[in-house]
Amino acid sequence: MVGAFNAGADAVYLGGSKFGARAYADNFDKDQVLDAISYAHLHGKRIYMTVNTLVKEREFDQLYDFLAPFAEKHLDGVIVQDYGVMRFIRDEFPLVELHASTQQTITGVYGAKLLKDLGCCRVVPARELSLTEMKAIRKEADIEVEAFIHGAMCYCYSGACLFSSMVGSRSGNRGRCAQPCRLPYRLAETSLGKDKEIYPLSLKDMCTIDMIPELIEAGIDSFKIEGRMKRPEYAAGVTALYRKYIDSYYQNPSEKIRVSEEDMNVLKTLYLRTGISEGYYHKHNGKDMVTVSSPAYNGTSEEVLETIKVKYLTGELKVKCSIECRLVLGEPAVISMIVDKGEDGYFYEAVTGNEVQASTKRPMDEESVRKQLLRLGNTAFEAENIDITIDPRDKEGIFVPVSELNELRRQLCENMIQQLLAVSEAPAKESDSGADKASKGNHDSYDREMEADLDYHVLVNTAEQLDVALDMEPSRIYVDSDIYFTLDKDRLSRMRELKNDEENGMEFIVALPFVTRRESFDATKDLEMILENSKYDIFDGVLIRNFEQLGFFKEKDYSGKVILDYGVYTWNTQAAILLSECNVNGNFRIEEMSVPLELSSHEIKELLKGISGNLGVPMSMNVYGKTPMMISAGCVKKTLQNCSGKMGHFNKETMKIVDRLGNELDVTTNCRNCYNCIWNVHPTSLHKKLDEIKNVSGIRHLRLDFTTEDKKETARILKGFMLEDKKALSEIDEMKYTTGHFKRAVE
Numbered sequence: 159m160v161g162a163f164n165a166g167a168d169a170v171y172l173g174g175s176k177f178g179a180r181a182y183a184d185n186f187d188k189d190q191v192l193d194a195i196s197y198a199h200l201h202g203k204r205i206y207m208t209v210n211t212l213v214k215e216r217e218f219d220q221l222y223d224f225l226a227p228f229a230e231k232h233l234d235g236v237i238v239q240d241y242g243v244m245r246f247i248r249d250e251f252p253l254v255e256l257h258a259s260t261q262q263t264i265t266g267v268y269g270a271k272l273l274k275d276l277g278c279c280r281v282v283p284a285r286e287l288s289l290t291e292m293k294a295i296r297k298e299a300d301i302e303v304e305a306f307i308h309g310a311m312c313y314c315y316s317g318a319c320l321f322s323s324m325v326g327s328r329s330g331n332r333g334r335c336a337q338p339c340r341l342p343y344r345l346a347e348t349s350l351g352k353d354k355e356i357y358p359l360s361l362k363d364m365c366t367i368d369m370i371p372e373l374i375e376a377g378i379d380s381f382k383i384e385g386r387m388k389r390p391e392y393a394a395g396v397t398a399l400y401r402k403y404i405d406s407y408y409q410n411p412s413e414k415i416r417v418s419e420e421d422m423n424v425l426k427t428l429y430l431r432t433g434i435s436e437g438y439y440h441k442h443n444g445k446d447m448v449t450v451s452s453p454a455y456n457g458t459s460e461e462v463l464e465t466i467k468v469k470y471l472t473g474e475l476k477v478k479c480s481i482e483c484r485l486v487l488g489e490p491a492v493i494s495m496i497v498d499k500g501e502d503g504y505f506y507e508a509v510t511g512n513e514v515q516a517s518t519k520r521p522m523d524e525e526s527v528r529k530q531l532l533r534l535g536n537t538a539f540e541a542e543n544i545d546i547t548i549d550p551r552d553k554e555g556i557f558v559p560v561s562e563l564n565e566l567r568r569q570l571c572e573n574m575i576q577q578l579l580a581v582s583e584a585p586a587k588e589s590d591s592g593a594d595k596a597s598k599g600n601h602d603s604y605d606r607e608m609e610a611d612l613d614y615h616v617l618v619n620t621a622e623q624l625d626v627a628l629d630m631e632p633s634r635i636y637v638d639s640d641i642y643f644t645l646d647k648d649r650l651s652r653m654r655e656l657k658n659d660e661e662n663g664m665e666f667i668v669a670l671p672f673v674t675r676r677e678s679f680d681a682t683k684d685l686e687m688i689l690e691n692s693k694y695d696i697f698d699g700v701l702i703r704n705f706e707q708l709g710f711f712k713e714k715d716y717s718g719k720v721i722l723d724y725g726v727y728t729w730n731t732q733a734a735i736l737l738s739e740c741n742v743n744g745n746f747r748i749e750e751m752s753v754p755l756e757l758s759s760h761e762i763k764e765l766l767k768g769i770s771g772n773l774g775v776p777m778s779m780n781v782y783g784k785t786p787m788m789i790s791a792g793c794v795k796k797t798l799q800n801c802s803g804k805m806g807h808f809n810k811e812t813m814k815i816v817d818r819l820g821n822e823l824d825v826t827t828n829c830r831n832c833y834n835c836i837w838n839v840h841p842t843s844l845h846k847k848l849d850e851i852k853n854v855s856g857i858r859h860l861r862l863d864f865t866t867e868d869k870k871e872t873a874r875i876l877k878g879f880m881l882e883d884k885k886a887l888s889e890i891d892e893m894k895y896t897t898g899h900f901k902r903a904v905e
Contacts, residue, residue: 159194159393160390161391162385164394164470165394165398166401166402168203169203169204170198170204170205172185172194172207172208173185174191175188177213177224177243191227191233196579197475197538199578206236206237207225207235208237209236209243209247210239210259210261211240211331212332213242213243215730218246221243222246225254226251229253232253235280236255238257238258239261239262240727240730240733241728241736244258244277246732248276248277255280256278257278258282260283260285261331263315263318263705264281264705265284265704265706266675266676267295267298267676268682270299270709271713272708272713272740273709280304281303282303283305285311285364286438287675288440291675291677293377303377303380304379305378306364306382307373308364308366308367308396308400309383309385309396311447312361313361313790313792315673315790316330318788319331319335319787321338321339323904324787327902327904329756331756332905338359339360341357341818342355343357343359343815344816345358356798357448357450358448361447362430362448364435365436367399367403367422369436370400370403374404374407383396383400391462391466391467392429394470395425396428399421399425424459427458428462442678444796476539479541479542479574481493482496482544482546485549486547486549486551487551487556488514490514491563491566492511493566495507495539495570497539502581505577507570507573509566509570509573515556517554517555517556519557521556522557530563534571539574612859612860614879615632615633615634615636615860616634616636616861617636617669617701617783618636619826619864620638622872624649626869630877630880632862635664636669637667637668640828642693653666654694668688668693668701670700670704671703671830672703672725672835674710674831678805679805685710685711689714697718700716701723702721702722702726704725704726705726712746717745717747720748722737722748722752724752728752728754729754729765730765730768731769731772735773738773748775751769751776751777752861753765753780755785757903758901760903766856766857767856770855776858780842781845781860781862782842782844782845782879783861784837784865784866785842786835786837788835789833790833790835794825799813806832810829813825815836822839823838824837824866826865842897843897845878845890862876862879875890
């Protein structure tokens with residue numbers, strides 16, 4: 159922290175002892191956070207806390223005691239992922255700024271607008287966004303935008319990664335990522351050679367120092383350097399160089415910035431992975447963004463580290479001041495201080511001591527007084543000027559005890575610190591985000607649905623799976639958006655008959671993409687088409703996969719069924735209440751939410767107990783399906799083979815990568831929206847836990863998700879779960895499967 163501030167940072171994000179996204183870092187304890195806030199405010203800097211993990215229901219009551227001391231100390235802001243934490247801080251600590259973490263996977267204007275409505279003043283969009291998309295968010299959503307400019311890059315959209323969680327219970331959403339993206343994988347047939355180990359998921363580190371003018375002119379409010387779990391020399395060295403070129407731009411905006419070879423070499427020696435890239439600002443993906451050969455760090459120059467250490471890490475920032483001392487015989491001793499804080503004006507403080515006495519031995523001279531006043535080493539101040547007036551009024555001279563001068567100096571510094579810190583207190587602001595509107599709303603429809611019998615819902619990703627599901631006639635079918643747009647007349651006719659059958663009354667819901675962006679292909683146009691025709695009135699609603707979609711359908715006042723998927727995280731009751739605040743005005747209404755995939759059976763019960771008592775919203779729970787472990791803008795196929803050339807078209811392909819243990823992981827491409835999904839090697843199947851699940855109060859629907867299963871596999875799963883067919887259940891039991899986190903909670 160000290161190194162970053164010395165090098166020119168305006169603000170520092172830091173993690174406390176809990177709720178931070180770097181659980182294994184050497185985080186700040188309570189007193190260190192309080193000292194950090196005071197230190198920053200003395201020097202016109204800001205401290206933001208990382209409270210950016212998902213919080214379990216049982217942990218939630220720890221939040222107030224954890225945050226209260228920092229809020230009382232006028233903590234400047236908090237960066238959050240969890241919607242419940244967001245609501246809690248907004249309502250309990252309204253003077254603390256709310257920043258939406260990149261873990262919230264904000265990919266567009268509609269999601270950013272919704273976050274602003276719910277209380278956020280700043281958003282850190284997904285790292286995958288282009289500069290054009292970020293500019294649109296800043297302009298159209300009218301919310302502060304903070305963008306990453308340097309440091310490590312995740313392969314997955316942040317917040318959408320369950321890889322580490324599923325393979326080892328270390329959740330990235332809890333700050334405990336084991337970084338499986340940095341491990342080697344292979345593809346049986348690649349242009350790189352058969353069975354060769356490569357690193358297709360490991361992105362090069364971001365370095366955008368050449369782009370500083372462009373980023374500033376785009377209207378980005380805050381530049382973010384990723385510096386956690388790095389040496390102090392990294393934080394200071396990288397900050398200093400970016401500060402240098404930012405200041406250079408402002409000194410002469412019309413002059414083209416040229417980063418010197420020497421400075422670029424320094425950056426490259428400060429813990430950058432093999433090669434560097436400018437990230438996604440000007441390209442959607444590319445092989446040149448990936449450290450295919452090795453994810454190792456470059457060598458570090460000890461000479462560079464020592465230079466940075468001497469320059470930025472050997473002392474703390476000091477407040478420049480002027481001191482005046484007036485010692486007049488027969489009058490009280492007076493010492494005063496003036497601090498110039500620029501736009502905040504001048505600050506004056508004075509202390510008085512005892513009456514100045516005549517000297518009986520050696521009179522006190524100006525040099526001896528100056529010596530005592532200069533002893534500011536352990537204080538926050540550094541004297542640029544000291545003006546001393548000594549008036550003995552006779553030839554005997556004056557005398558003031560050294561101990562008294564020292565005490566006056568100490569008291570003066572303490573008083574000035576208190577005055578400076580008082581100015582840093584944020585002004586009171588009104589909070590009108592509708593915090594309690596959800597609890598005051600009408601939940602009759604929720605309660606009526608809670609009384610209905612438990613039923614099965616089915617999600618399909620291929621037309622073949624849809625045909626099998628239609629034969630089984632579940633109460634609801636989620637149809638992947640790619641199928642929705644390519645449905646033929648025969649399937650539409652059959653679906654219409656099932657929907658209109660009074661005894662059946664099936665529901666059809668569009669399962670929206672995992673990612674929605676307005677890039678060269680504007681995916682919100684697909685949402686518009688769904689909104690306008692809903693495939694000839696067969697479809698009843700939408701399955702929302704991300705905040706951009708939620709913001710879109712809310713802004714359009716959509717009146718169909720709105721179901722939130724498990725990726726719109728509701729880990730605690732407060733999160734569900736915040737999301738339900740979207741229901742306050744108009745026709746838009748969230749009808750149903752989904753149980754997160756990372757909660758254990760005990761945690762699910764605790765969550766549903768809280769939701770039932772506060773909202774009574776029906777919940778859906780996945781009991782079968784492969785877990786989407788990574789959703790990425792990067793394309794494994796493009797990196798290891800070649801691009802399909804079908805971006806913006808309805809095209810899905812499947813390939814397999816092989817991990818170190820020989821497990822084959824399916825990777826599917828969504829060319830329409832240009833993203834990859836890496837699926838868990840084995841499906842999660844809770845067929846042996848159904849009796850336990852059915853007894854959990856609050857679960858209304860059981861969901862079966864199909865991804866890469868063929869016709870035969872799909873039929874087997876449906877028969878086993880829906881019909882409890884013994885042969886099918888026996889076959890399910892013989893296949894390789896996992897129970898996910900049902901009995902194995904994440905850390």
